Every structure is written in C-alpha cells, then in structure tokens.
Amino acid sequence: MRTNSTTIITGAVLTTLLFAFSAMARDHSTMNGTWTLVPTKSDFAGQPVVQTGTVTINDHQGIITVSRSFVYAGATETFFYSDMTDADRGATIRTGKDLKSKTRWDHDVLKVTTTQSGAITLESYTLAADGTMMVSVVRPEHKPITLIFERK
Numbered sequence: 001m002r003t004n005s006t007t008i009i010t011g012a013v014l015t016t017l018l019f020a021f022s023a024m025a026r027d028h029s030t031m032n033g034t035w036t037l038v039p040t041k042s043d044f045a046g047q048p049v050v051q052t053g054t055v056t057i058n059d060h061q062g063i064i065t066v067s068r069s070f071v072y073a074g075a076t077e078t079f080f081y082s083d084m085t086d087a088d089r090g091a092t093i094r095t096g097k098d099l100k101s102k103t104r105w106d107h108d109v110l111k112v113t114t115t116q117s118g119a120i121t122l123e124s125y126t127l128a129a130d131g132t133m134m135v136s137v138v139r140p141e142h143k144p145i146t147l148i149f150e151r152k
Helices: 005-025
Strands: 031-036 050-060 061-074 078-086 091-093 101-107 109-117 119-127 134-137 145-150
Touching: 031 078, 061 101, 061 109
Parallel strands: none
Antiparallel strands: 031 050, 031 145, 050 061, 061 078, 091 101, 101 109, 109 119, 119 134, 134 145
16 A cells, blocks of 8 residues: 555644644633523523522642532522532542532543432533533432533
C-alpha cells in the first residue's frame, strides 16, 4: 500500500486535533463561575418550580466547591446548599449525623451525590454546546428534573 505525504499530514493534523480536543474537554475549570437558573428552559417534572436560583462552581487544584441557592415558587425563604470536596483525595463531606455529600468528576460531568437519611440524590452538571450548563437531578421517589443555567 502506498501512502503519500498528504495522507501522512492529514493523519498528523487529525491526531493533533484529537489530542487538543481531549485536553480541552478535560479542562474542568471551564465550569467555574456563577450560573443563573433559566426557569423557562428548565423541566421541573411536576415538582415545585424554582423561581430563581444560582449555582457557583469552583474547581481549583482538585478542591471542588459547589454552592447552590434557590427560591421556590410560593416559598418565603431561600434554600442554600454548599458542597466542598477534595477531589484528589476522594473526601466525603459530612454535615450532621445523617447528611453526607461527595463531589467528583466523571470525565466531563461533575457529579454531586448527597445522602440524607438513607435517600440518595444525584446531581450531574454538564456544559451544553450553546454554552449553557445543564443539571440533571435524580431523587428517590421523584421524577428526574433538568435545570438550565446561563453564565452570570
């Protein structure tokens, strides 16, 4: 089989692009910052609608902090949640005797697993092609919800 220089150059360019894309895809800091909920684009699956909300993510040197603040329709208070995990050491944060939370990267998906009173909630954070952040929330005995956020 004969190869010509065009084939070799094309293969080299494709290989370089593949490695560059893989390196970019693994840059978890692209999710860092404060994100604002877009309720009209979110799917609450019949659960109480969140009127406003923000998520702040900070991944710095393997320490991941996810802070969330939500106001639900009809509620008179703001609900605030914060999780911090040392991803390099796989730490689990415990608050009180029946609440624990673990934050980790699964390739390009940031996952927050919270266990409270034996019930496990899984939040999965991903970046969409249009620059928005999608959060899938799966809780026991509830339909999954999808929240859409824009960078603040």
